[in-house]
Amino acid sequence: MTEPVTQRRVETNGISLNIAEQGQGPLVILCHGFPESWYSWRHQLKALAQAGFHAVAPDMRGYGKSDKPHAVEAYNQMEVAADIIGLISALGHKTAAVIGHDWGAPTAWLCAQMYPQLITAVGALSNPFSARSPSPPMAIMEKVFEGQFFYQLYYQTQGVAEAEWEADIKGNLRKFYHLGSGAFEAGEFLKPTAPAPDFFSSVAEPAPDALADWMSEADLNFLAQEFRASGFRGPLNYYRNMDLSWELTVGVPDKVTQPALFVAGDREAVLHLMKASYERMPNYVPDLRVNQLLPNVGHWTPEEAPEQVNKLIIGFLNDVL
Numbered sequence: 001m002t003e004p005v006t007q008r009r010v011e012t013n014g015i016s017l018n019i020a021e022q023g024q025g026p027l028v029i030l031c032h033g034f035p036e037s038w039y040s041w042r043h044q045l046k047a048l049a050q051a052g053f054h055a056v057a058p059d060m061r062g063y064g065k066s067d068k069p070h071a072v073e074a075y076n077q078m079e080v081a082a083d084i085i086g087l088i089s090a091l092g093h094k095t096a097a098v099i100g101h102d103w104g105a106p107t108a109w110l111c112a113q114m115y116p117q118l119i120t121a122v123g124a125l126s127n128p129f130s131a132r133s134p135s136p137p138m139a140i141m142e143k144v145f146e147g148q149f150f151y152q153l154y155y156q157t158q159g160v161a162e163a164e165w166e167a168d169i170k171g172n173l174r175k176f177y178h179l180g181s182g183a184f185e186a187g188e189f190l191k192p193t194a195p196a197p198d199f200f201s202s203v204a205e206p207a208p209d210a211l212a213d214w215m216s217e218a219d220l221n222f223l224a225q226e227f228r229a230s231g232f233r234g235p236l237n238y239y240r241n242m243d244l245s246w247e248l249t250v251g252v253p254d255k256v257t258q259p260a261l262f263v264a265g266d267r268e269a270v271l272h273l274m275k276a277s278y279e280r281m282p283n284y285v286p287d288l289r290v291n292q293l294l295p296n297v298g299h300w301t302p303e304e305a306p307e308q309v310n311k312l313i314i315g316f317l318n319d320v321l
Helices: 038-050 077-090 104-114 137-144 160-167 169-179 217-230 233-237 239-248 269-273 275-284 306-320
Strands: 006-012 015-022 027-031 054-058 096-101 119-125 260-265 288-294
Touching (some): 038 054, 096 306, 275 288, 288 306
Parallel strands (some): 027 096
């Protein structure tokens, strides 16, 4: 019988992260994205544990019960990746597989690029590998979305998006999760819109049972309570470090050499935005063992399609570890 999920705080990279863990065996670290939690991997923790792995899902820095450095620059990807790498020895392992979703995906890719002696396999959900751009990402984004409202640009001003998110946390989470889900065609989330003063005013309130197929009311209540306690400054700071992360990754190897997995929904908005990166990914990830799009699934892959995701991840890990 598999032991239940337990939580504890672990020191790594000069901060303390709350982790949820289950099972024994080779270490598999699961990195969540925005606006999520270790809880976003609840379906994978149990499945991985039953398959013979030590599954660990941290609250990433700034989230949940983990430390929340105040400085914006503390959330650049080099620091976030160092948090994950530090967990390996802190948990008594010599190596690990790392799998990330959303913002956790670039963290997983960077861990593999920078620490090939420690990362034996890498996986990403939703966000494909993206080669370092020739110019700062914010300049590119500002040009692409000139004259339009784009949420990532809106997130850049400290305090503004925090206030909007925190004014109605549960309601805004429900809207955001629904808007990114398979209920919408790929790209609907990123449709050009006129300049707007905020994000959520123009987003329709979903039906009460809109998330029922993959997120219960109890799930939503749990996540809302986590953000009531932690706030949104840390999570939003990930978006405010795109240029700094770009600057700090000069000279990082441009290829991922480990066995790799990529899984996304065929209604994934990120693939609409990163179409070129997705198409070029095999050039930079030569040992891409799994490259799978799941039908009628949106952005929240681990929760919208847990059985399919679990089967793909476990099959991949059994083949490479």
